[in-house]
Amino acid sequence: MFSFAHQMEHGDSSESFSNTGGSEMGSSYIMESGFFIKSFVATIFVAALVTIGLLFITLLIALIVMLQSCESRSSGVIQLRKISDDYSFCKVFALHAELNALEADEFPKNCKTLAIQYVKEGQYLRDLNLTMSVADDYYFSLAPEKDGLDVVLIDVDDVLSNPCTHQLNNRLGQHEENELTEEAKHLKHMLVLGLYKKLQASGWSLILITRKPEKQWNAIQESLIVAGYEGWSSLIMRSDDEMQMENWEYFSRRREHLQNQGFRITSVISSQLDALTGPCLGKRNFKLANPIFYRLKEQTESILLLQ
Template sequence: MSSFTHPVDSGESEQSLLSRRQSEMGSQYAVESGIFMSSFTATVFVAALATTGLLILTLLIALTVMLKSCQSTNSGILEQVKKINQHDCCNFYILHAELNNLEVNELPLKCKLQAHQYSKRQYLKDLNTSIWFVEDYFGRLTPDDDGLDIILLDADDMLSLTGNFSRISSLDKNEQFEDIKHQASILLVRMHIQLRASGWSLFLFTRDASKHRNTRESTLTSFGCIGWASLLMRYDDEIQMEDWEYLSRKRLQLHNKGFRILGLISSSLDAFRGPSLGRRSFKLPNLQYYMNWRMPTQPN
């Protein structure tokens, strides 16, 4: 009896084993096809995503603020560079105009305003610095005993600061510019006295005709310029000459007479053209030129 029932049990066992295997395979499939996550883990995961999003948003806001700040800073820098470039450009314009003796209408309006401001704010500083260079240079030298070492000084720099000189601009009649001219004359006289005290022989020159000699000498003396060796002026045959040509001719005549020009001092560029300029040249700032660019009204 028992032998009859054994195959049946064996078949059932096989079916049971097969069923368990199918059940395990199904279970494995269910696990592999999805991710089981508890509610706590899901909460942590969502919080992490929210935190990451918040950090990214904060970073974007920070970058936006930084970008706007950089744009504002760069805009200020660019504006400053623009002003500097305009200032440098006007300096070249003004130098070119002075070199070529241009008229007022040949300078851009923005540069006329800059030239006007220069005469009020910077001219006296530049003049004082230029005179310091002159005094320092000649203070370290000693003229020879033969009396042939000379310094050429532009007397028109002093004369142009007086109200009765023909080259003075008719525009400069306010008190501020009168004070500037007065202070400039003090500096020029100081330079004159210092050079004379160091033993230098001073040859003054002017572009004016010799028929005005007495008047010019009297004006220079009233300012305190005394003790010069000579005052060079135009003769009749030099009246029609260009200023630079006349001045060059005077220097050449001095050179041919054996004089040694140790220095040439002037605010006008025409004095530095031609031969026989001497050992050292000193260009002073030209107040008369800048004052001719004054504007009738002040900018707002």
């Protein structure tokens, strides 16, 4: 009995030991499995963090690039708006300056810069060509009477150079401005001369007028011939008693005198408003483009110069 009972107890103990051992092995497996699952999750979590970090950096870089692009674009828009505003202001100021005969030092510096760009970038030439095109169309629709009394009055100060002023600009060191002044005058000279030749061929009487005094007659006549202006009907220059007159008054007086002589003024062609102001103007007058002007006083006269 004892042996059997002892064997039974021993069996129970063995079975109990086996159950205990099996239980310990199972717990170890669970712990090991749990540790493996946690490592995998951690790996995925770290990878997700890295991916999110990369996405965040990429997004941050994209935002910085976009902000820089927007800032650059905004800066460009502001700059273009400023240039446009400056151009509008200078265009109005140029008209104001001509109406009031302002001096050179009263012209804003930024307008002088725009005037240089206006000539250098070709807009001045385009504006001149457009004016000439309008004038061509107008004269093409007309025919002068055979009596020779239909006249076109042309302001030749627009196309005649002034050596004294050329030297003055060089003394002031305004080399670039002086070159552009000469270029502007050359462009205007070529286009006005072309129109002059067409009008002459169509039978119009051409009267040239200048602000210069009569005592310079020989020099002005020679300059006109050299420049290609030949065959004109008359050259009007200031008499001594007209030297103290305002330019607009001088032009008005001379136009009135022409009308009193029986001439029919068809047009006045000039870039300066003083020649296009007052009574006795033509039926259709033409204002040539004028980028900027300076009013320089000499001993005997005030001369308007194109810049």
